[in-house]
Amino acid sequence: MIDGRALRREFPVFEHNPGLVFLDSGASAQKPRAVIDGIAEFYRGDYANVHRGVYKLSARSTDLFEEARVAVRDFLNAADECEIVFVRGATEGINLVSYSWGGAFLRAGDEVVISDVEHHSNLVPWQMACQRAGAKLVVAPTDETGEFDLGAFEALLSRRTRMVAVTHVSNVTGTVLPVENIVRLAHEVGAKVLIDGCQAVPRMPVDVQAIDCDFYVFSGHKAYGPTGTGVLYGRRDVLEAMPPWQAGGGMITSVEYAGTEFQEPPHRFEAGTPDIAGAVGLRLAIGFIEGIGRGAIQEHEAALTDYGVDVLSRIPDLRLVPGGQRRLSILSFNLDGVHPHDVGTVLDQHEVAVRVGHHCAQPLMDRLGVAGTVRASFGIYNDRDDIDRLAAAVEACREMFSR
Amino acid sequence: MMDLRELYQDIILDHGRRPRNFRVLEHPTHLAKGHNPLCGDRVTVYLALDGDRIADVSFDGRGCAISTAAASLMTEVLKGKTVAEAQALFARFHAEVTGGDPPAVPDSLADDAERLEPLIGVKAYPMRVKCATLPWHAFEAALKGGLAGDPVKTE
Numbered sequence: 001m002i003d004g005r006a007l008r009r010e011f012p013v014f015e016h017n018p019g020l021v022f023l024d025s026g027a028s029a030q031k032p033r034a035v036i037d038g039i040a041e042f043y044r045g046d047y048a049n050v051h052r053g054v055y056k057l058s059a060r061s062t063d064l065f066e067e068a069r070v071a072v073r074d075f076l077n078a079a080d081e082c083e084i085v086f087v088r089g090a091t092e093g094i095n096l097v098s099y100s101w102g103g104a105f106l107r108a109g110d111e112v113v114i115s116d117v118e119h120h121s122n123l124v125p126w127q128m129a130c131q132r133a134g135a136k137l138v139v140a141p142t143d144e145t146g147e148f149d150l151g152a153f154e155a156l157l158s159r160r161t162r163m164v165a166v167t168h169v170s171n172v173t174g175t176v177l178p179v180e181n182i183v184r185l186a187h188e189v190g191a192k193v194l195i196d197g198c199q200a201v202p203r204m205p206v207d208v209q210a211i212d213c214d215f216y217v218f219s220g221h222k223a224y225g226p227t228g229t230g231v232l233y234g235r236r237d238v239l240e241a242m243p244p245w246q247a248g249g250g251m252i253t254s255v256e257y258a259g260t261e262f263q264e265p266p267h268r269f270e271a272g273t274p275d276i277a278g279a280v281g282l283r284l285a286i287g288f289i290e291g292i293g294r295g296a297i298q299e300h301e302a303a304l305t306d307y308g309v310d311v312l313s314r315i316p317d318l319r320l321v322p323g324g325q326r327r328l329s330i331l332s333f334n335l336d337g338v339h340p341h342d343v344g345t346v347l348d349q350h351e352v353a354v355r356v357g358h359h360c361a362q363p364l365m366d367r368l369g370v371a372g373t374v375r376a377s378f379g380i381y382n383d384r385d386d387i388d389r390l391a392a393a394v395e396a397c398r399e400m401f402s403r
Numbered sequence: 404m405m406d407l408r409e410l411y412q413d414i415i416l417d418h419g420r421r422p423r424n425f426r427v428l429e430h431p432t433h434l435a436k437g438h439n440p441l442c443g444d445r446v447t448v449y450l451a452l453d454g455d456r457i458a459d460v461s462f463d464g465r466g467c468a469i470s471t472a473a474a475s476l477m478t479e480v481l482k483g484k485t486v487a488e489a490q491a492l493f494a495r496f497h498a499e500v501t502g503g504d505p506p507a508v509p510d511s512l513a514d515d516a517e518r519l520e521p522l523i524g525v526k527a528y529p530m531r532v533k534c535a536t537l538p539w540h541a542f543e544a545a546l547k548g549g550l551a552g553d554p555v556k557t558e
Binding site: 338 | 407410411413416419420441442443444465466467468469528530531534
């Protein structure tokens with residue numbers, strides 16, 4: 001069993017902000033000392049550019065960078081490290097696929113299916129890719145309980161479906177989508193599948209081979225790692241068939257004015273000097289997560305989620321956005337008659353940090369009929385006391401606005 | 404940290420809940436929309452100018468308590484003012500909530516400037532200042548653009 005309060009000692013932010021109730025890990029997680037210090041240590045002792053120098057320091061830096069790739073491979077249970085592309089974040093990973101794969105394989109009349117709980121970053125790139133190709137964006141619904149509607153999804157699939165891009169865990173409702181079933185149905189019609197794992201990777205075991213998806217993306221900063229890091233997993237044969245996206249140093253084997261030969265994946269997709277220290281930091285974050293164990297983290301956060309649903313449900317005038325049958329670490333709600341931004345300001349006064357607004361999911365807000373929501377999201381350092389403090393602050397807000 | 408009650412004063416909560424002049428004007432001479440993409444708040448400000456004087460002013464839309472109260476109080480003080488008087492009140496209000504050096508207003512406007520004072524608490528909350536100024540920016544855009552005013556955005 002994880003003791004959130006004890007784990008907090010590993011996160012300097014809580015020393016610097018005593019009393020802080022941090023319930024915004026869904027936006028970005030705080031950083032453990034191992035990551036903060038490890039990055040500084042890398043810059044002090046082992047840093048040079050990678051894949052370039054013949055000198056020892058560069059070789060060491062390159063080794064550490066490529067070892068980070070291997071660590072990510074193991075973390076996702078990918079078959080080969082060549083399937084791991086380092087990017088700036090999930091957003092860049094999705095853009096890479098939508099431009100490179102989309103440019104090569106999306107044609108007029110094709111369809112791209114997304115869900116109605118997608119973050120803008122798994123919606124707008126596909127909208128733009130469809131516009132470029134003359135393809136159609138199709139939206140698969142969740143039902144009124146917040147559950148992904150597999151039957152409706154299946155009915156939307158056809159031979160025209162070329163790509164299915166869905167989130168693993170909704171950043172608004174916390175719903176865990178049935179990705180294995182989604183992949184199976186999509187593959188039956190010959191479509192590729194991309195899964196946005198931003199909210200899943202920090203808090204549950206993820207096995208890309210078991211899911212059998214073609215692409216899986218996540219952001220390092222939501223997984224206790226540094227900002228500016230992210231991972232695109234792509235199945236080897238799928239990546240090998242894709243043209244480069246960004247061009248520059250590091251992604252070529254030979255360049256002549258008449259033409260250029262490109263590297264094999266993953267380097268084909270990593271133009272320019274990568275975020276070397278970021279990759280090292282991400283590896284440390286993965287080590288930190290694995291040290292605790294994702295099974296244990298999932299158990300801890302699922303228990304917090306259940307407790308949060310229970311406590312918040314008792315508050316009068318509070319409407320919880322439904323999160324389906326399996327909901328993990330994310331609770332969105334509204335207080336009747338009080339705008340989410342006003343709730344956020346009152347909560348902040350009680351040192352409770354939550355996210356308020358549309359959570360980069362405006363079409364979902366429209367469907368829910370709200371301007372925005374208040375969202376509490378959990379991390380490994382949270383405990384029941386944080387949820388009690390949240391509930392007390394929400395009660396104070398309710399009283400203030402009903403006076 | 405300042406007391407929240409200074410931000411959410413009774414008058415703000417009252418205007419937030421029961422905004423005055425919250426309606427569509429039948430025959431506006433000017434109107435403009437304001438949008439805060441960060442929170443999705445939207446406001447439309449309607450004006451009926453009679454020569455240089457604001458004969459009527461109203462607003463509708465959806466927003467937080469701060470932006471709704473700001474719009475409501477704005478319409479109350481602007482009604483009957485000349486355009487120049489309205490601009491003087493905005494200049495003072497804007498400077499006060501953004502921490503600038505507030506220009507003096509003529510004695511004839513002192514009461515109106517005072518009526519806007521409950522909103523000045525917002526300056527201690529930098530993330531919320533735009534909530535208070537959005538309706539005023541929409542008002543300014545309406546003055547500039549007539550019935551075809553460009554929408555204003557906070558971002």
